[in-house]
Amino acid sequence: MKSANSPGPLVIIGGAEDKAEECSILREFVALSGGAKSNIVVIAVASDYPSQVGEKYVETFKRLGAKKVTVLDIRRREDANQDLAVESISKATGVFFTGGTQLRITRQLGGTAVDTELHRRHEEGLVLGGTSAGAAMMSSIMITGGIPSKSFRLGMVELGPGMEFISGVLIDQHFEERGRLRRLLSAIAQYPRDLGIGIDEDTAAIVRDGIMEVKGSGCVTIVDAGGLTFTNITQLKKNDILTMCGIKVHILADGFRFDLKNREPILPKPRDRGAQKSRRTKQGGS
């Protein structure tokens, strides 16, 4: 855990993270949460099968060395206003949100005592993790769904309020696997100040003090429409085809970092190039 008065790290995972082998992402979440001293609470409210999904994470986090792991069972909003529920968040060193349907998270938790406690504790340093739906809900505005469509259309994305653990960004997950670049773009076209963060499966965007670092086997794609030179968005009706010019894109692999506030990648210094530690090789010219 971080020192008081600085928000805790966010471990935002694109779904389908490794739970069986090296578990590098979940292992990092446990480590950030205090490792052998951690007290992790799993919130599976997004899932259709909260018990099974919750128990799977309990088993995994314990295997990865967490001291205490419990599932906070929230079926109705009342459950999220119980003193015992608030107390479990008060004592947690890390809280993890599973996948499922992101709207369930905001609808069941939004404005409850648990929600308030989550924000209070996160501001003080509580580590928050989430995968898939649990990733999408991290931002102030979240993508709640989207009509799969081959084309780039105004109505292809559905937006709603998120849990507001991070502002200025819009997160999409299963990013490359489900081909969601245009969905994310059609969302940020509506407010290009928001940076689009597209997270591949088994990949995490770990955010600390405004710096995002990539961890995992895929990539994090940063989509910056701040410098947009043209879009026809204001002329369109729902389902019309979008045009967007001058979008900046960064695709970052494991170990690379991005400064969310200054909207730029933190480039490795010439000496520590090749953030992929294990793969450094010398290439001969010919």
Next chain:
Amino acid sequence: MKSANSPGPLVIIGGAEDKAEECSILREFVALSGGAKSNIVVIAVASDYPSQVGEKYVETFKRLGAKKVTVLDIRRREDANQDLAVESISKATGVFFTGGTQLRITRQLGGTAVDTELHRRHEEGLVLGGTSAGAAMMSSIMITGGIPSKSFRLGMVELGPGMEFISGVLIDQHFEERGRLRRLLSAIAQYPRDLGIGIDEDTAAIVRDGIMEVKGSGCVTIVDAGGLTFTNITQLKKNDILTMCGIKVHILADGFRFDLKNREPILPKPRDRGAQKSRRTKQGGS
């Protein structure tokens, strides 16, 4: 047809273009080729079923008002050195390449008398069209294949020499439908002077005098890595994960244009905004 001494238009189609309903793209190809005065040659060498595929285009182009349409049957390289074959290109006003396997086009035609005649006539104004494999082969370097992979890897794209009807670009097709952005990026990372042109299905990039115009129901994505601020490509081995920072992307719908030489979209003037003619609507503020 264009006047002599100026290369003919290229109608580069992302595959699966409408052949049954409005046929806006193939209709445009016929019109550019001279409409009721056109003499169109179909080259189906890329296809596994050249006769059927060729005849389908003959039927379609005739239905769309072409005067004469023939299939140039090339099964072996010798066929592409016959006088009659060269003569059919000499008299054509438009030549259309079907889909299939792009390597078959370059291997069967490359360096033959038909190839030479195609280039000579195109320089003088002959219209060239191609869909899918027939689109990929238009550039100097072409994408010949690529391992489908969720990740962004150096070895995910295979490149080879194309037919060189247009230089400075790399074309990919079925672009959104097959999620090929990273494949195209991993190709242009190797030579960022080349602009990546990703063409959706039922969509054409029509190139005339260095200006590309979009036609069809999807989009053309222009990927410009000229301003790349960082890539780890030189440190990687095959199948390692790429990082690329500072890629510029433009996603253009029907009617929008792009200046390939100056690497920038041609933005509509305030008055002719809404290049999608049929869809202009006034949006009320509220």
